[in-house]
Structure formats: C-alpha cells, structure tokens
Amino acid sequence: MTLHREGKGSIIIAVILFLLINFLTYKFLYPSYPIIFYFLLIVTLVVLGLVISFFRIPNRNYTINPSAVVAPCDGKVVVIEEVQADEYFSDRRIQVSIFMSPLNVHVNRNPVAGEVVYNQYHKGKYLVAWHPKSSTENERHSNVYRVGDKEVLTKQIAGALAKRIVNYLSVGDKVTQAGEMGFIKFGSRVDLLLPLNADIKVKIGDVAVGGITEIAHW
Template identity: 70%
Template sequence: MTIHKEGTASIAIAAIFFAVANLISFYFLSFSSPVISSLIFIVTLGLFLFIISFFRIPKRQYTFNENAIIAPCDGKVVVIEEVQADEYFPDRRIQVSIFMSPLNVHVNRNPVTGEVVHSKYHKGKYLVAWHPKSSTENERHTVVYRKGNKEVLTKQIAGALAKRIVNYVQPGQQVNQNDEMGFIKFGSRVDLLLPLDAKIKVNIGDKPKGGVTVIAEW
C-alpha cells in the first residue's frame, strides 16, 4: 500500500493536530484526568489513521480489456438506468453510478484506453452524493473518452463532504486504461454514461473495485 500525493497536506495537518492535541492533553490532563487524556489520545489517533487510510492506494492486479469498461473507482453501484444525457451527448445513454463512502479508496481511474475528447469542470451544489439531482446539480468534472467509434463519459461528482475534485486529464490526451484520472476528497460519486448497446456486467448493490471490476462490455 502507498499513500496518494493528494494526501500529503491533509496528512501533515492531521499529524500536527494529533501531536499538539496530545501534548496539551498530557501536560494538563494526564495526572488530574487520565481517563479523559486517554480518550483524547484514542479519538485523535483514530482520526489520524482515518485520514491516512482515506488516501491509501492498495496494491491490486488491475484488469486490462480493450472490449470492457473498467470501474473508475471503488464504491457501491446505486444507479443503473437509461437517461437523457445532459452534457456532450445529444441522445440517451445508460447511466451507471458508483457511490464512494469516506471509507472507500478515492483514486479515480480511466475506464478505457483512448483519447480524451472532452474535459470540463462545473461549479455546483453539494447535495449528498446519492441524491438523484447530484449528477446534474453538484460540483462535478466531466471527461469523455473516445475509443475507435465509441465514446464513454465519466463524471466525478462532489458530495456533501467532498468539496475538492482533482482531475489530471486534458482534451487531446491519449490515456491508458486504469491510469489515474483524478481524485475526489471525502465521500463522493462517479457516474458513467455508456452506449445503449453496452452489456452491463454489474447490478445495483454490487461493490466494484476501481481498476479491477468490469462494469460493461462493448
């Protein structure tokens, strides 16, 4: 396991908070209120370890398949439905939405190998990530990949806690399946908009792993 570069500042701040809180606790509470001092240590240690865990990159055997759309993130499948595209595409698409809790790995990966033909950031609200309108009203970053004559759209969506979306790809860039596409901090969601003839390989409630699970084939 390694730690993602996006976590450097957050982990440093958490480490300073942990150290300062426990130094103050030790000097002022350890003798008069040892139970409270111990509780502060346990709580702050738990928060520190949570921050580290949030930015983890676990070692995995990634799935590479030119005929498949691979999960762009970890999480839980909460939506599989036909929708009218609200951006880039003029037609209807199959939407697959993956909700990422704060406990999930939050690295986002390219679902396919191909050319980035669209990449756009949108300001927006911070509705809870499973809210139906979060896909079109929340802060989000949309990327469209083209592979041959086929295209797939991914949408990084901020949630109630996630207020920083990071995206690394640019229009015209050639990218590889499972390379890093971006990162969303502290709970969020990623939508995929797929062609109507895509063969969906997951069900509502499934828990895909980013870079591993096949979401669909085309």
C-alpha cells in the first residue's frame, strides 16, 4: 500500500496537530489528569489514522477488459436507473451511481480505455451525496470517454463533506482502463452514464471496487 500525492498537505497538517495537541495535554493535563491525557491520545491517534487512510492506494490487480466498463471508484452502488442526460448527451442513458463513504479508497479511475472527448467542471451546491438532485446540482466534474463508436460519461460529485474534486484529465488525452482519473477528498459519489443497451452487471447495494468491479459490458 502507498499514499496518494493528494494527501501530502493534509497528512502533514494532521501529524503536526497530533503532536501539538498531545504535547500540550501531556504538559498540562498528564500530571493531574492522566486518564484525560490517555483518552485524548487515543482519540487523536484514531483521527490521524483515519486521515492517513483517506489517501491510501491499495495494491491491486486491475481489470483490463475492452468489453467492460469498470467501477470508477470504491463504494456502494446506490442508483441504477434510466435518466435523461443533462449534459453532453441529448438522449436517455442508464445511470449507475456509486456512493463513497469516508472509509473508502478515494482515488477515482478511468472506467474504460479510450479518448477523453469532454472535460467540464461545474460549480454547485454541497447536498449530501445520496440526495436525488446531487447529480445535477452539486459541484461536479464530468468527463466523456470515447471507445470506438461508444461513449460513457463520468461525474465526480462533491457532497456535504467532500469539498475538493481533483481531475487529472484533458480533452484529447488517451487513457488506460483503471488509470487515475482524479481524486475526491473525503468521499462522495461518482456517476456513470451508459448507453441504454449496456448490460449492467451490478445491482443496488453491491460493493464496487475501483478499477476492478465490472459495472457493465457493452
């Protein structure tokens, strides 16, 4: 396991705060209230561990399958429905949404290998990620990948806690399947918009693994 470069600043700040808080509590509380000191030590250690875990990159063997659309992130499948596309496409599409909790790996990955033909950031709200309107009203970053005559759109969507979306792609990029698309700090959700004839391989409630789980075949 390695740590993602997006976590460098956050981890440094977390370590400094951990050391400062425990130095001060040891100096001023330990002599008279050792139990409080140990309690705060455990709490801050847990918080530090969580911050570090937010930026972990597990060692994985990623799925490479030209016929498959793989999960763009870790998390739970919370939406599978036919929708009217609200950007880039003008037709109806199948939307598959994956909710990322704060405990999930937060790296976002390319669902397919192909060319990036659309890349757009949208300012917006910070509704909770499972809100029905978060897909269209929240801050988000959209990409469209073209694979031959097929296209798939992804949306990195911010939530109530996730206030920073990072996207590494540009129009014209040729990308590999399961390569890094971006990062959403502290979780949220990623949507996929697929053609109506896509063969969906997951169901609501399934736990997806980014870059590995096959969401659909086309």
